[in-house]
Amino acid sequence: MADYTPSEMMVVRAARELKNGEVVFVGIGLPNVACNLARRLEAPELVLIYESGAVGAVPDRLPLSIGDPCLATDSISVCSMVEVFNYYLQGGLIDVGFLGGAQVDRFGNINSTVIGDYDRPKARLPGSGGACEIAIHAKKVIMVLKQSPKSFPEKIDFITSPGFIDEANSRRKFGFPGHGPSLIITDFGVYGFTKNTHEMILQEMYPGVTVKDVKANIGWGVKVSRRLETTVPPTDEELRIIRQDLDPGRIHLR
Amino acid sequence: MSSKVVTMADAVREHVRDGDTVVIEGFTHLICFAAGHEIIRQRKRNLVACRLTPDLIYDQMVAAGCVRKLVFSWAGNPGVGSLFGLRRAVEEGIPRKVEIEEYSHFGMVARFMAGASRLPFMHLQTFEGSDLPRKNKNIKFIRCPYTGKRLATVPALNPDVAIIHVQRADEEGNAQIWGLMGVQREAAFASKKVVIVAEELVSGDVIRADPNRTLIPGLIVAAVVIEPFAAHPSYALGYYDRDNDFYVEWAKVSKDQAGMERYLAEWVYGLPGRKEYKEKLGTEYVKKLEADNRPSGSVNYGF
Numbered sequence: 001m002a003d004y005t006p007s008e009m010m011v012v013r014a015a016r017e018l019k020n021g022e023v024v025f026v027g028i029g030l031p032n033v034a035c036n037l038a039r040r041l042e043a044p045e046l047v048l049i050y051e052s053g054a055v056g057a058v059p060d061r062l063p064l065s066i067g068d069p070c071l072a073t074d075s076i077s078v079c080s081m082v083e084v085f086n087y088y089l090q091g092g093l094i095d096v097g098f099l100g101g102a103q104v105d106r107f108g109n110i111n112s113t114v115i116g117d118y119d120r121p122k123a124r125l126p127g128s129g130g131a132c133e134i135a136i137h138a139k140k141v142i143m144v145l146k147q148s149p150k151s152f153p154e155k156i157d158f159i160t161s162p163g164f165i166d167e168a169n170s171r172r173k174f175g176f177p178g179h180g181p182s183l184i185i186t187d188f189g190v191y192g193f194t195k196n197t198h199e200m201i202l203q204e205m206y207p208g209v210t211v212k213d214v215k216a217n218i219g220w221g222v223k224v225s226r227r228l229e230t231t232v233p234p235t236d237e238e239l240r241i242i243r244q245d246l247d248p249g250r251i252h253l254r
Numbered sequence: 255m256s257s258k259v260v261t262m263a264d265a266v267r268e269h270v271r272d273g274d275t276v277v278i279e280g281f282t283h284l285i286c287f288a289a290g291h292e293i294i295r296q297r298k299r300n301l302v303a304c305r306l307t308p309d310l311i312y313d314q315m316v317a318a319g320c321v322r323k324l325v326f327s328w329a330g331n332p333g334v335g336s337l338f339g340l341r342r343a344v345e346e347g348i349p350r351k352v353e354i355e356e357y358s359h360f361g362m363v364a365r366f367m368a369g370a371s372r373l374p375f376m377h378l379q380t381f382e383g384s385d386l387p388r389k390n391k392n393i394k395f396i397r398c399p400y401t402g403k404r405l406a407t408v409p410a411l412n413p414d415v416a417i418i419h420v421q422r423a424d425e426e427g428n429a430q431i432w433g434l435m436g437v438q439r440e441a442a443f444a445s446k447k448v449v450i451v452a453e454e455l456v457s458g459d460v461i462r463a464d465p466n467r468t469l470i471p472g473l474i475v476a477a478v479v480i481e482p483f484a485a486h487p488s489y490a491l492g493y494y495d496r497d498n499d500f501y502v503e504w505a506k507v508s509k510d511q512a513g514m515e516r517y518l519a520e521w522v523y524g525l526p527g528r529k530e531y532k533e534k535l536g537t538e539y540v541k542k543l544e545a546d547n548r549p550s551g552s553v554n555y556g557f
Contacts, residue, residue, distance in 0.1 A: 029333060032333075052281050052434045054434065064498045065282050065332030065501070066332065067496075068282065069434075069491050069495060072283075072432075073491075073548060079435070080435045080436065080439060080440070081306075082437065082440060085378075090360075090378065090379055118389050121344065121345055124340070124341050124345055126329050126330030127326065127330075127358075128327055128356075128359070129307075129328035130360065131358070132381060132384050132386065133359070133360040133379075133380035137380075158385050161384060174382040174383055175403065175404070176382070176383075
């Protein structure tokens with residue numbers, strides 16, 4: 001078995017979550033690599049939709065941005081962003097939305113806007129982009145981000161995109177069409193959400209990771225599943241595709 | 255109809271005024287860097303700059319002190335990281351404090367839809383459960399009069415001027431785009447004036463031979479600038495590729511204000527226009543970005 005990095009494990013785990021034929025709203029960075037890995041392995045008929053308007057994209061290089069030219073060439077349709085957001089996303093056609101962010105809380109609410117106070121920011125982040133509406137409309141949401149006490153604090157500085165909002169799952173009160181976050185994939189393992197309190201619960205750990213490592217890198221006493229599993233490490237084939245084809249310059253998996 | 259073709263310098267001088275609300279749209283594709291550079295060169299001030307994704311060109315305009323306020327939905331360097339010029343302005347007031355008004359992409363799209371339709375607002379289902387409405391009082395909620403469902407609303411956005419880069423246009427401003435279209439059509443129809451910047455000038459017959467590709471009609475266009483390579487380091491599908499290396503490199507160039515100013519001095523203030531910019535990059539550099547040949551099939555418009 002070849003050596004692999006935590007980022008590669010994250011990408012591989014995210015790719016395995018995608019089912020053939022699903023319609024995926026693809027984000028930039030690691031999710032982008034994951035979707036294109038899935039398309040080359042178990043899910044060749046994955047329908048990739050990018051918020052830039054590319055529908056059924058078949059990128060033959062890894063797009064640095066979600067508006068890369070390779071997304072338009074050979075796609076099924078190129079539409080305006082009016083159509084992407086109104087007809088595809090709000091129209092209920094998206095099965096899986098991928099989101100990342102700087103901070104996530106236990107209910108899967110995401111901050112990609114600001115660290116510190118909004119009006120006197122310690123660090124200004126890019127903002128929502130399409131994340132807020134993806135969080136609301138995609139049938140399920142998968143998050144991919146690295147884990148530390150800073151990125152998973154007790155309380156996040158700003159809610160850009162709603163997860164379950166609170167332990168009562170206020171999504172239901174607001175009538176969101178999407179069911180909310182289903183998985184959070186970090187560089188330590190994989191979290192699901194409890195049925196009753198809608199909070200993160202550790203379901204899988206990567207080989208070599210301990211519960212102590214996980215707990216030292218999250219801002220609250222996170223729940224751990226009684227049926228905790230160890231994630232199957234990346235195969236040689238998965239690593240080969242990532243390293244040779246998808247990100248040879250190590251831009252996304254740095 | 256007479257020709258609307260003018261130079262970039264004349265178009266910016268006449269159509270972009272200090273204090274204007276300006277949109278240079280283009281979602282990754284067809285972002286008119288040349289227009290942004292001309293705005294910087296002409297030292298336009300107090301602009302309200304609107305765009306879904308401010309990108310590197312607004313980063314430069316902010317760092318050059320042209321912008322009073324930014325209206326946006328995602329301000330970053332895609333796939334790379336931060337826009338440091340913008341962060342310096344927002345976090346530290348360098349070179350001046352820039353006010354921000356922030357939406358999501360869908361929110362900005364809806365603002366342009368309302369603007370283009372000359373409606374006062376647009377309703378949409380997003381923002382609920384987010385802190386964005388708490389920080390932006392322009393985001394409101396209403397009850398649907400038919401179903402009672404709660405919906406978000408955003409006000410129309412009607413910029414003073416839209417600058418839209420396209421692959422080809424005729425001299426009346428009938429403009430054709432292929433590849434990613436972003437929200438350019440809506441931004442153009444929403445604006446009081448439209449400046450078209452085209453890679454290539456074509457005859458009206460070329461436009462009429464393929465009318466489905468016309469995104470923006472000359473009807474709403476005030477001026478046409480013919481400026482090849484005007485989108486670099488963004489791209490024009492079928493003409494030249496996105497210069498991804500430039501975007502990656504930009505993080506280093508713009509990391510501090512001194513580096514940013516060196517760039518502006520050398521590549522913006524130090525050059526008269528896009529032609530010289532392209533020459534300065536060099537034929538070898540430009541050649542590497544040249545698009546390969548992938549023509550579409552043609553269809554029969556006969557009846």
